[in-house]
Amino acid sequence: MNIPNTNSFISESIDENNSKPIVDFLNLKLNKPQINKFSDNNIGKLHQLELCKLINLKFPETLITTSLADLKKFVTVHKIVITKPIENPFSKHIVNGKDLHFFTSSKLITSNILKKYTSDRFQASLFQKYTEKKFEIRSFYLNETFKSMAIFSQQNEKTKIDYRNYDRERPNRIVPFLLPKSIEKKLIKLMKLLGLNCGSFDLIYSVNDEYVFLEVNPIGQFQWLSRNCNHNIERLIAETLTNGE
Known part of the structure; x- marks a missing residue:
């Protein structure tokens, strides 16, 4: 039985206990073409930022704290600060027998x-x-291949802090984009340190003409990137899982 390893695309809605035998089976087939492992979903943002230091990949000054006094000092130094979830921005709760899903985007702190x-x-x-950015970048990565787009979210107050605060009436302009080879090399090095062969990068191109790393999501969405920029990512994934057959 020849089943390609598609661990990173298993739905989060599957009951963990019921899915464990399937995940264990897929993890035994590591000699088959695969896109990450199911356990890669647990790679955290803080670990990513720590590795960025090793490869000199720029990321925003960051503070983890429980203290209002420390936060006030941080805001005094940097003037404008954002807060975002330390881990998964999506949460699921069951209320009165119904599934409720919540999403937390980046928020401004002054x-x-x-x-x-x-x-x-x-x-x-x-x-x-x-x-402060000129535009944001979403880049899908698979085996050292990048499929990227620029998102011009800065001109819209609704999406200025986080493009995921989508404006359905005035959508952000998005265009295909090529990352510099110097940045791609650093991102490839980061993925190797993380043990990932696939993921979706979020970066910023700042007003100072610098590329700033935000995070990489091992199961990041790619459909809208593929569709809007004609990147044909679905074919890239299919050819990877089938060895091009």
Whole structure:
């Protein structure tokens, strides 16, 4: 039985206990063409940022804290700060027998906002210096091949902080994009350190003409990138899983 390993595309909605035998079976077939492993879903943002230091890949100044005083100091230094989930921005809850899904995007933090807080402590949270951008970049990666696009989210107040705050009436302009080879080499090195052969990168091209790494998602969505930029990513995935047959 010749089943290609498609671990990274197993639906998160599958019950973990029921899916374990399937995942175990797929992990035994590591000599077959594959796209990541199911366990790669657990690779965290903080580990990614730590590795970026090793390869000199620029990323925003970052603070993890539970202290309002530390956060105020961070905001005083950087003026404009954003907060985002430390891990998966999607959460699932069951309320009255119904599945409810929530998504948390990046949010702006300023000194005026902090004045509203009265508690000195909060749950461990991630904060980053806000990087003013010319545009954002989403890049799908598979076995050292990049399929990228530029997202001109900066001109729209709704999407300025996070393009995932989609404006359905005035969609962001998106165009195919080629990353510089110097950046691709660093990203390839990062993926090898992470043990990944596939993922979706989020980067920023700043007003200072710098490429700034945000994160790589081992199971990042690619359909809209493929469709809007004619990248034909589905064919690339199919040829990988079938050895081009």
